[in-house]
Amino acid sequence: ADDLSPSAQIEYDKLLGGLLIEGFDERSCRSRYQFARYHRNAARVPSAYLIERLRRQEALQKKCGPGTKSYNKALKQLSSGQSINTTDCNYLFLIIHAGLGNRMLEITSAFLYALLTDRILLVDSPESYGNMLREKVIGGNTYRSLVGARPPFVYLYLDGNYGFHDKLFYCEDDQQFLKGVPWLIMRTDMYFVPSLFLIPSYQDELSRLFPEKDTVFHHLARYLFHPTNDIWYSVTAYYKAYLAKADKRVGVQIRIYETKGILQRNGPFPHILEQILSCAQNEKLLPEIGATAEAAAVTAGKNQTIAVLTTSLSSWYSDQIRKRYSEHQTVDGTTVKVYQPSHEEYQKSKNKKHNMKALAEIYLLSMTDVLITSGFSTFGYAAQGLAGKTPWILFRSTNHVAPDPACGRGMSIEPCFHNAPFYDCKAKRDNVDLGKVVPYVRRCEDVSWGLKIV
Ligand code: GDP
Numbered sequence: 001a002d003d004l005s006p007s008a009q010i011e012y013d014k015l016l017g018g019l020l021i022e023g024f025d026e027r028s029c030r031s032r033y034q035f036a037r038y039h040r041n042a043a044r045v046p047s048a049y050l051i052e053r054l055r056r057q058e059a060l061q062k063k064c065g066p067g068t069k070s071y072n073k074a075l076k077q078l079s080s081g082q083s084i085n086t087t088d089c090n091y092l093f094l095i096i097h098a099g100l101g102n103r104m105l106e107i108t109s110a111f112l113y114a115l116l117t118d119r120i121l122l123v124d125s126p127e128s129y130g131n132m133l134r135e136k137v138i139g140g141n142t143y144r145s146l147v148g149a150r151p152p153f154v155y156l157y158l159d160g161n162y163g164f165h166d167k168l169f170y171c172e173d174d175q176q177f178l179k180g181v182p183w184l185i186m187r188t189d190m191y192f193v194p195s196l197f198l199i200p201s202y203q204d205e206l207s208r209l210f211p212e213k214d215t216v217f218h219h220l221a222r223y224l225f226h227p228t229n230d231i232w233y234s235v236t237a238y239y240k241a242y243l244a245k246a247d248k249r250v251g252v253q254i255r256i257y258e259t260k261g262i263l264q265r266n267g268p269f270p271h272i273l274e275q276i277l278s279c280a281q282n283e284k285l286l287p288e289i290g291a292t293a294e295a296a297a298v299t300a301g302k303n304q305t306i307a308v309l310t311t312s313l314s315s316w317y318s319d320q321i322r323k324r325y326s327e328h329q330t331v332d333g334t335t336v337k338v339y340q341p342s343h344e345e346y347q348k349s350k351n352k353k354h355n356m357k358a359l360a361e362i363y364l365l366s367m368t369d370v371l372i373t374s375g376f377s378t379f380g381y382a383a384q385g386l387a388g389k390t391p392w393i394l395f396r397s398t399n400h401v402a403p404d405p406a407c408g409r410g411m412s413i414e415p416c417f418h419n420a421p422f423y424d425c426k427a428k429r430d431n432v433d434l435g436k437v438v439p440y441v442r443r444c445e446d447v448s449w450g451l452k453i454v
Contacts, residue, residue: 013037018051019223021058031232031363035222038239038367044388046219049208054223057115064089064120071120078152078183086182092119095187099349100358101378105191105415108220112193115209116202117175119184153183160189160419164430170195171425175202191217191381191415194441194451198434213440214412214453217385225386227363231356235363242339243367246307250285251368252276252321254312255377258397266314266345271402273320275394276372279407283392285370287330304334309368311361311379315343362386372407375446381415388413393446408445412454416444420451 004012013036015022026033064070070089094110096103107123114121157166168174170192178184193216196202210216227235243249254276256266280286286306310318322338330336341361348354358379365371365383371391373380384391390410395403424432435443435451444450 016222017046018048019046019054019219021055028229029226030229031235032226034232034236035226038236039387044212044215044218046215047209047211050210050219053115053209060089060118061120064091066122074182080152082152086180090117090119090182091122091184092117093122093183093185094124095185096124097187097349098189099347099378100355100362101380101382102189104221104225104362104382105217105378106188107224108217109188109190109192109196110186111220111224112216113186113196116196116205117179152181153185154178154181156184156186156188158186158188158190158192162419164423167421167423168425170199170421171423172200173425175199190419191378191417192420193217194414194417194453195420195434197441197453198437214414215388216453217381217415218388218413221382221386227359231360231363234356235360235367238339238341238360238364239367242337243307243309243364245305246337247304248306248370249368250280250306250308250370250372251365251383252280252308252310252318252372253365253374253377253380253383254310254314254317254394255374255379256312256314257376258400266312266316268314268316268320269397269400271397271400273317275397275402275406276317277321277324278402279372279392279394279405282406283409285372285392286336287332287334289324289328290331304332306334306336308336308338309364310338310340311342311365312340313344313346315340373410376418378415384410384413385415395446410445411442412452414453416447416450416452418444418447418450420449422449 012018014020014033016036020032024032062068064074070087074087074089074091092110092114094107096106098106110123111121113119156169158169169178197206197213207213210219254272256269256272258267258269258272277286281288286308308318308321310321312318318338318340325336325338341364342357344354344357362379362382363386365380366386366389368387369389371380371384371387371389373384373391373393375393375396380391380393390413392407393410394407395405397403420434422432422434423430424434433443435441440453441451442454444452
C-alpha cells in the first residue's frame with residue numbers, strides 16, 4: 001500500500017487493508033477502526049484471497065449463525081440425538097478457558113479451522129453453550145447410544161494434556177471423517193495452527209490464504225479482536241501520556257515461571273533482572289549505563305528519549321530498571337524512562353477487571369517499536385503477533401541461573417504451538433520430528449517440543 005494517495009491510505013489503514021468491513025457503528029467500538037493509528041507497519045498485507053474467504057465466512061455466519069432458521073433446525077437435530085447428515089450449516093463450538101493470551105490463540109486457531117472446514121464458529125457464550133446445556137444437548141449418554149452410527153457431534157479435546165487418540169485430530173483420515181459431522185465441540189488451550197499446515201488436504205488452501213505463511217496470527221488477530229471502548233481508552237490514554245513522545249519505544253514483557261516458595265511466584269529474582277538488562281544492552285535495544293554521574297556529565301548528550309514499557313505481575317523488575325537508569329547516565333546520553341501500567345501480583349483469570357488490564361497491556365506492548373518477550377508465554381505471543389514484530393525472546397532460566405545467551409531473536413512473528421503432536425499419521429509412527437517435514441514449520445526457539453510457522 002505504498003502508492004496510495006493520503007486519503008486512500010487513511011481508508012486503507014482504517015479497514016486494515018480490507019480485513020475489516022465498513023458498516024459498524026464506530027462509536028460503539030473505537031478500537032475497530034483506530035488500530036492502524038497505533039500500529040504503523042504496512043509491511044504485512046493480507047492476500048486478496050484471505051479477504052475473499054473472510055467475506056464468505058461472514059456470509060455463512062449470517063446464514064447459519066445463532067438466531068437463524070438454519071441454526072434452530074441444526075440445534076433441534078442435535079438434540080434429537082439421531083444420526084444426522086451434514087448440511088450447508090455445520091458448526092464448530094469452542095470452549096474457551098485459561099489466560100487472555102491463550103484465549104486469543106485458541107480463538108484464532110479455531111477460527112481458521114472453521115474457515116478451512118466451512119463451519120460456523122460458536123464461541124462459548126450465553127446464547128450458545130448455555131442453551132445447549134439447558135436443552136440437555138451436551139452431556140448425558142447421547143453419544144454413547146450412537147456408537148456405530150455417524151454421530152451428530154464430536155467432542156474434540158485438544159488441551160495440552162491430551163492423549164494419543166485426541167491427537168489423531170491432526171491426521172488426514174480423521175479430518176476426512178470429521179467432515180461428515182455437523183457439530184464439533186472443541187476444547188483447547190493451544191495455538192494449533194502449525195499442525196494444520198501439516199495436514200495435506202489443507203495445505204493448498206492455507207498457501208493461498210497466507211502466501212506469507214508467518215502472518216496467520218497477525219492478520220486473523222487484527223481481524224478478530226477489537227477491545228471494548230473501556231479498554232481501548234485506557235490503552236490509548238496511556239500510550240499518549242507516556243509512550244507517544246519518546247523517540248523509541250521498547251516493550252519488555254516479563255513473565256516468570258520459576259518459583260521460590262509458594263507465595264513468591266514472581267521473585268524477586270535478581271538473575272532475571274540481570275538477564276533482561278543484558279539482553280537489552282547486548283542486543284543494543286537499550287543503551288549501556290555509564291560508570292559515574294561525572295563521566296556522564298562530559299558525554300556529548302544524545303538528546304534521545306527511549307520509553308520502556310514493561311508488563312509483569314510484579315513491579316520489582318521495572319522499579320529496578322528505572323532505578324538503574326535514573327541513578328546513572330547512559331553512555332550515549334540517551335534518557336531512558338520506564339513505565340509499567342499495573343502489577344497484579346497473581347493471575348486471576350476469572351476476574352474481569354484483571355483480564356481487562358491484561359488485554360490492555362497486550363495491546364500496549366503491541367504498539368512498541370521493539371519487543372522483548374518471555375519465552376513460553378502466550379501473552380507475549382499475542383503482543384508480537386498483533387504488532388507484526390519479531391521479538392527478542394528471553395530464554396527460560398533453570399535453577400535460578402540466567403541462560404547464556406540471555407535472549408535470541410525469534411524466527412518469525414508467529415506464536416508457538418506448545419504440546420504439538422509428534423505423530424507421523426502416514427507412517428503411523430510416534431515421536432517423529434515434525435519440525436523437519438516442511439521448511440515453514442519448525443521447532444520453536446523457546447519450547448523445544450513445540451512447533452511454529454516461520
Ligand atoms: P501465559 O500464561 O503467559 O501463556 O499467558 P496468558 O495470558 O494465557 O495467561 C497469563 C495471565 O496472567 C494473563 O492473562 C493475565 O491475567 C496475567 N498476567 C500475566 N502477565 C501479566 C502482565 O504482564 N500484566 C497483566 N496485567 N497481567 C498479566
